[in-house]
Amino acid sequence: MDPNAHKKARLVNRLSREELLKKLESETFRRITLSFYRYVIIDNPDQMRDRLFEMWSRLNCLGRIYVAHEGINAQMNVPEHYFDQFKQELYAIPEFENIPFKIAVEHDNKSFIKLTVKVRKKIVADGLNDDEYDVTNVGRHLTAREWNEMMKLPNVKIVDMRNFYESEVGHFEGALLPQAETFREELPEVLNMLRGCEDDPILLYCTGGIRCEKASAYLRHHGFKNVNQLHGGIIDYYRQVKEEGLENRFRGKNFVFDNRLGEHISSEVIATCHQCGKPCDTHRNCANKACNILFLQCDDCAREYEGTCSPACQEVIHLPLEEQKKLLRQVKQRKTFMRYRRWKPECS
Structure with missing residues (x-):
């Protein structure tokens, strides 16, 4: 018998959906919804997974987290009264020291109902071989102010690196909107869309920045010289826009992969109901x-x-x-x- 079997059995959620929802509804405190990622070598992803699960279970954190040899990708919510402790304990792990957070625009205590930490081959499924990109050779990271200025350049190509159901409810003005269902499908589609534009300024954006890391490395590998990406994605763009009083060039809603399914970046509704055709972004x-x-x-x-x-x-x-x-x-x-x-x- 595996001597660690009892320990492993504790490192998963055992409550039903109904029990989890009932538990959430009884809470009287606020949860902070956030996301973060980092490409960093993790020698033992399974061991790191168990460490994070134990740590975050103790702090009553909820979310969906992927750990791989190449790094971490996390979307989660944290009880507000534990947030400082959460940050301190995460930063104490050398691989995640000072990892930047993207705090959600709209908070919902039910953004996640359970804690799931999984080990994956990659933190973003891309279908690429390791020799098709170098994640250390990525595009230039732009602030919201720099992004708005570069949007005005002649021959600029703004590319939405999200799935089509995400861009359908919200996107930047003038962006190219690939019609792929997955990031794996999108990379070759974007490459074909940009053929002949290798010398033009390319602006890439996604929800929190993680997909643009690989997309920019992929395009640079294929000869694109002026590749740029929105640092922190749409989430951090909106934070900077509010804090600095910048023009908001994003139209509509930002799709998010939790129970909220979206948060408003502007008041516009640019999509329509699939059944009756009325304006709708739900x-x-x-x-x-x-x-x-x-x-x-x-x-x-x-x-x-x-x-x-x-x-x-x-x-x-x-x-x-x-x-x-x-x-x-x-x-x-x-x-x-x-x-x-x-x-x-x-x-x-």
Whole structure:
């Protein structure tokens, strides 16, 4: 028997979703939602994973964290009264000393409902071989002020390095918007979009900056000479805009990968409901769990379709519970979930 089996069993969440939500609803304190990443060599990712899980469980932190040999990528929330201790203990780990945080624009105590720390091959799935980029040879990092100034340059190419369902609800003015569903698909698409522009100024941006680190290294590897990236991503851009009184060049909402699914950067609503076409930037997952597709749905359609994406899915949620579970098991066995692509807009 593994002598560490008992210890390993403790290093995972054992509560149900209902129990986790009930626990959150009873909290009387504020949680700070934040994200951070760093490319740094971690010799033993499994050991680091357990260390972080134990540390953050003790501080009642919640979130989704990936640890790999190449570094860490974290989105989480921290009880406000533990924030200083959280920061102190994280910075005490040499690999994460003074790691910069991106604090969320809009806080929600339910941004995450449990703590998950996983070991991955890479902290961002990119589908690249190690010889296709050098993450130490990245683009120039721009402040919000520098970014706004470079947006005015002739022949500038502004590229959204996020998935299309993210840019659909919000993006920078004049940005190229790849229509990929994943970062892995997006890199070659962006390379093709920029062919012939190797000497032009390239401006890359994403949510918090992590995808731009690899994207800028990838483009430099392929001969692009003037590659720049928004330091801290959209999240830190908005912080700087507010603090320095700068012009906000971002239109709409910033999609985030937690239960909030978005935070407003400007008051504009630039997207439309996928069912009725009215202005809408609210993402929902289809209430039919065998579908669970991510889509845009206004409140009126949410009432009419009962939170589902189609009349067919609406019928499913009225089936007996055992029938619904049977459908869900079939979907999981086939591993062929219905995709968001059904509403994918035509390239402009």
